[in-house]
Amino acid sequence: MTCSVRRTRRSRQSRRSRRSRRTLRAAGAGAAALLALGACGSSDSGSAAKSGSSGSEQLSGEVTVFAAASLRESFTTLGERFEKEHPGTKVTFSFGGSDALAAGITGGAPADVFASASPRTMAVVTDAGDASGAPETFVRNQLEIATLPGNPDRISSLKDLTGSGLKVVLCDEAVPCGAAARKALDASKLKLTPVSYEEDVKSALNKVVLKEADAAVVYRTDVRAAGEKVAGVEFPESADAINDYPIALLKESRNTDAAKAFIALVRSAEGRKVLTQAGFLQP
Amino acid sequence: MTSPSPSASPPPAGAGTADTPGRDPWRRRVRRREDRGGHRGGVPLPLLLPALIGLVLLVLPLVALLIRAPWRSMPDLLTSPEVWQALRLSLVCATAATAVSLVLGVPLAWLLARVDFPGRGLVRALVTLPLVLPPVVGGVALLMALGRNGVVGQWLDDWFGITLPFTTAGVVVAEAFVAMPFLVISVEGTLRAADPRYEEAAATLGASRFTAFRRVTLPLIAPGVAAGAVLAWARALGEFGATITFAGNFPGRTQTMPLAVYLALQNDPEAAIALSLVLLAVSIAVLAGLRDRWMTPS
Numbered sequence: 001m002t003c004s005v006r007r008t009r010r011s012r013q014s015r016r017s018r019r020s021r022r023t024l025r026a027a028g029a030g031a032a033a034l035l036a037l038g039a040c041g042s043s044d045s046g047s048a049a050k051s052g053s054s055g056s057e058q059l060s061g062e063v064t065v066f067a068a069a070s071l072r073e074s075f076t077t078l079g080e081r082f083e084k085e086h087p088g089t090k091v092t093f094s095f096g097g098s099d100a101l102a103a104g105i106t107g108g109a110p111a112d113v114f115a116s117a118s119p120r121t122m123a124v125v126t127d128a129g130d131a132s133g134a135p136e137t138f139v140r141n142q143l144e145i146a147t148l149p150g151n152p153d154r155i156s157s158l159k160d161l162t163g164s165g166l167k168v169v170l171c172d173e174a175v176p177c178g179a180a181a182r183k184a185l186d187a188s189k190l191k192l193t194p195v196s197y198e199e200d201v202k203s204a205l206n207k208v209v210l211k212e213a214d215a216a217v218v219y220r221t222d223v224r225a226a227g228e229k230v231a232g233v234e235f236p237e238s239a240d241a242i243n244d245y246p247i248a249l250l251k252e253s254r255n256t257d258a259a260k261a262f263i264a265l266v267r268s269a270e271g272r273k274v275l276t277q278a279g280f281l282q283p
Numbered sequence: 284m285t286s287p288s289p290s291a292s293p294p295p296a297g298a299g300t301a302d303t304p305g306r307d308p309w310r311r312r313v314r315r316r317e318d319r320g321g322h323r324g325g326v327p328l329p330l331l332l333p334a335l336i337g338l339v340l341l342v343l344p345l346v347a348l349l350i351r352a353p354w355r356s357m358p359d360l361l362t363s364p365e366v367w368q369a370l371r372l373s374l375v376c377a378t379a380a381t382a383v384s385l386v387l388g389v390p391l392a393w394l395l396a397r398v399d400f401p402g403r404g405l406v407r408a409l410v411t412l413p414l415v416l417p418p419v420v421g422g423v424a425l426l427m428a429l430g431r432n433g434v435v436g437q438w439l440d441d442w443f444g445i446t447l448p449f450t451t452a453g454v455v456v457a458e459a460f461v462a463m464p465f466l467v468i469s470v471e472g473t474l475r476a477a478d479p480r481y482e483e484a485a486a487t488l489g490a491s492r493f494t495a496f497r498r499v500t501l502p503l504i505a506p507g508v509a510a511g512a513v514l515a516w517a518r519a520l521g522e523f524g525a526t527i528t529f530a531g532n533f534p535g536r537t538q539t540m541p542l543a544v545y546l547a548l549q550n551d552p553e554a555a556i557a558l559s560l561v562l563l564a565v566s567i568a569v570l571a572g573l574r575d576r577w578m579t580p581s
Contacts, residue, residue, distance in 0.1 A: 099549040167449065172532060174549035195449035196531025197538075199546060207531070211432035212448045 060088040063258045064110060066101040067093060068117035068176075068245065069202050070141060073225045074278040075115070075266075081274075082265055089258055097175055097200045098122075105130055105250065112259035115247040115266070117141070118176040122246040132253065135246035138267055139280035143180055143238040144220040146208045146230040153214055158184065158235045162192050167213045169204045172197040176243055177204065181217040183241035205230065219243075224279035244283065345563060352560055353553040360557040368535045369543040370561060376451065376539060377519035380458035381466075384515045387459075388466040389508060393496060395467070396474035397482075407471075414464045421460055422528025429456065429529075453530035454537050458519035465518050466511035473507025474500070513573045517566060 063082075067075050072095045079091035094101065094111070098121035105111055106128040114131070115138070116122040122135045147155050153166060161168045170192070171178030178197060185192055195213060198204035205222045207213040209229045223232035247266060253259045265271050272282065353360070360366070394400075395407050413421055429436040431446045439445045447453040481503060485495035501508075523541040530537040532546065540562045548555035 097549065103548075103552075169531065172546050172549070174546045174551075194533070196533050197546075198532060199527055199542075203528070207448075210426055210430060212426060212430050212446075 059086040059258045059261055061255045061258060062090045062092055063112050063255055063262050064092045064094070065113040065115065065262065066105060066109070066111045067095055067113075067115040068098045068101070069095050069200055070117055070177075070219050070221050071095065071115055071245070074221075074275050074280070077274050078262075078265060078271055081270070082262055085265075086258070086261065091262065099124075099175065108252075110252065110254070111250055112253040112255055113247065113262055114250055115245060117245055118179070118243050119246055120179075121176065122248065125248065125250070130251055131248040132251045132256075133249060135248035136267070137244045137283045138247045138271075139245045139275050140283050141219045141221055141243045141245060141280055143177070143184055143217055143235075143241055144223045145233040145235060146205055146216045146218050146223050146226065147233055148208065148211060148214060149228060149231055151231045151233065155215055155233050157233075158188060158190055158192075158217075158237050161215055161217070162190055166215060168192065168194045169196045169198050169207045169213045169216045170194040171201055171204050171217070172199055175200055177201040177217070177219060180241035180243055184217075184235075184237040187240040188237040219279070220281075221279035242281070245280070348556060348559055348563065352556050356553060357557055360554050361561065365534055365543070366558060366561065369538050369540045369558075370565070372451070372454070372535065372538065373520055373540040373562070374565070376454045376458055377462075377516050377522075379455045380462050380519040380522075381512050381516040383455060383459040384463040384466045384519075385508070385512055388463045388511070388515070389470055389501075391463075392467045392470035392474060392511075393500070396471045397479070410467055411464050413461050414468075418461055418522065418524025418526075419528050422457060422525035425457060425460060425525060425529040429453075448529060449531045449533065449537060451530075451536055454526055454539060457525040457529045458522045461522050461525050462515035462519040465514040466508075469511030469514060470504060470508055473504040473511075476507075477503050509573070513570065517570060520562070520566060 065075065065079070072093075075093060075095075079093060082091050083089055094104075094109075098116040098118055101114065102116065102121045102124040105114055105125050114122070114125055116125075116135075119135075119137075122131075125131050126135060145155060145158070145161065147153060153160075155161065155166075160166075170181050173179055173182050177200070196207070198207065198216075201218050201222055204216040205218045205226055208216045209226055220232065220234075223230055247263055249256065249259050249263060266275075276282065391410065395403065395410070400406075416424075426433060426448065428434050429439070429447045431437065431440050431448060436447065439447070447456055477500070481499050482492075482495045485499045486492065490498065521541060522539070523545065526537070526539060527542055527545070532538050532542050538546075540558060544555050544558045544562065547558055
């Protein structure tokens with residue numbers, strides 16, 4: 001705390017100087033104070049973690065996990081558990097569209113683990129020779145219709161979405177959730193014109209969360225994650241378009257042991273429980 | 284164009300003469316002469332080196348795009364109707380957004396430059412906020428304001444049945460939101476540099492403030508307005524974040540070129556490069572063309 005007090009005094013002094021300088025300096029001092037506070041905070045938590053460590057494992061360092069956006073909630077939970085089980089480790093996530101992540105990995109992004117929302121995007125990485133060992137399918141995801149809370153439009157099937165007057169959003173076919181939706185629609189020979197093809201599953205869902213659209217075809221897990229903000233409607237055609245989620249250790253990993261341990265946690269009974277709670281299906 | 288008669292030669296800016304500018308200053312276009320000479324030889328190395336590195340930083344990515352372009356498959360990639368649809372929509376929406384920016388932005392710039400009102404600094408900060416705001420944030424903000432469930436949008440929907448998201452009008456609104464600040468800043472800067480005494484003179488001769496604005500100020504700041512419009516147009520053409528967030532993505536209706544590029548990148552990087560080149564070529568053509576025509580001081 002002492003450091004921040006000193007910063008304040010310094011910024012007070014600078015008030016006498018010219019105006020433009022004053023603002024600049026005050027901003028600088030503010031930033032410095034923030035940095036100092038942040039440093040204090042992080043060092044505090046660091047020492048706390050150190051004192052709490054029981055020295056159970058030798059794992060340490062950072063694990064960088066590139067994971068599909070749909071895994072955000074469950075992987076964040078798993079990451080926290082991992083850090084708790086292995087003090088001294090830090091799990092850093094980069095959540096995003098699987099394609100973008102795969103492109104990042106083949107482009108040399110420093111990642112240890114890749115969890116993709118589709119075998120096709122995982123193949124981009126394995127084809128480039130960037131994976132170490134064969135990827136393993138750890139969960140599957142099924143589509144569901146997300147509607148406004150309480151389902152005011154009484155949507156009960158995929159066919160209901162083709163009715164006129166409903167604003168439906170789909171994922172773009174370029175991303176896995178869109179490809180899956182296309183598959184389900186084709187399998188049931190339905191023609192659906194959405195108001196928008198969204199760039200990823202979360203933005204499709206959010207159009208319903210924000211009540212801009214009446215329904216969206218998204219993953220079960222996304223409906224689950226949105227909680228009260230949307231209502232989920234299952235539809236049988238979704239069985240025709242189930243996405244497998246592969247996970248792989250990456251060749252360029254600089255922390256192989258910790259990365260392997262994280263994959264093991266994802267595939268353990270504990271990991272399975274977290275993922276199932278999020279709405280994922282077991283392979 | 285600028286052949287000043289000796290009786291009514293416009294004083295150079297900052298000359299400090301307080302006489303009236305002449306009998307018919309309305310029609311006269313006043314342009315400040317700029318020294319276009321510059322230093323020819325002997326550029327100091329501490330300036331030259333960073334300048335060249337800066338140039339490389341800006342140009343290299345574009346050159347790389349050209350090098351990596353799939354020239355052989357280009358004709359196939361570019362002749363698809365989707366590409367032309369996206370390009371046409373981009374051009375139409377960017378132009379419409381520029382028109383909106385002109386109609387609303389020039390008066391706003393005038394207000395900021397010429398009228399002293401309380402909180403002007405704050406208003407200026409708010410106006411320029413979209414410049415620094417991440418475009419996605421802009422899109423979310425637009426949804427909150429003008430979405431079907433938005434603060435104003437729900438009334439639009441209830442009373443007029445108008446909803447902006449997922450419509451071409453929504454694209455124009457999103458683009459105007461991010462592009463107008465460029466125009467306002469540019470025009471305000473020009474207004475501040477322009478001599479207000481011409482307007483005052485017009486007022487003493489009986490012109491109303493609006494007439495003075497229309498017949499004196501506007502011609503005076505035309506180059507600045509044009510420059511601002513070009514900036515705004517270019518910004519609107521490249522708009523991505525606010526558009527995809529606020530207006531969504533539907534081919535032919537809201538899918539502009541940047542959206543098409545982004546989605547093509549997901550599974551066909553070659554197509555994305557080809558589309559990027561089209562957008563690049565169009566932007567360069569327009570910026571270069573307009574620059575010669577409007578932005579060079581004669």
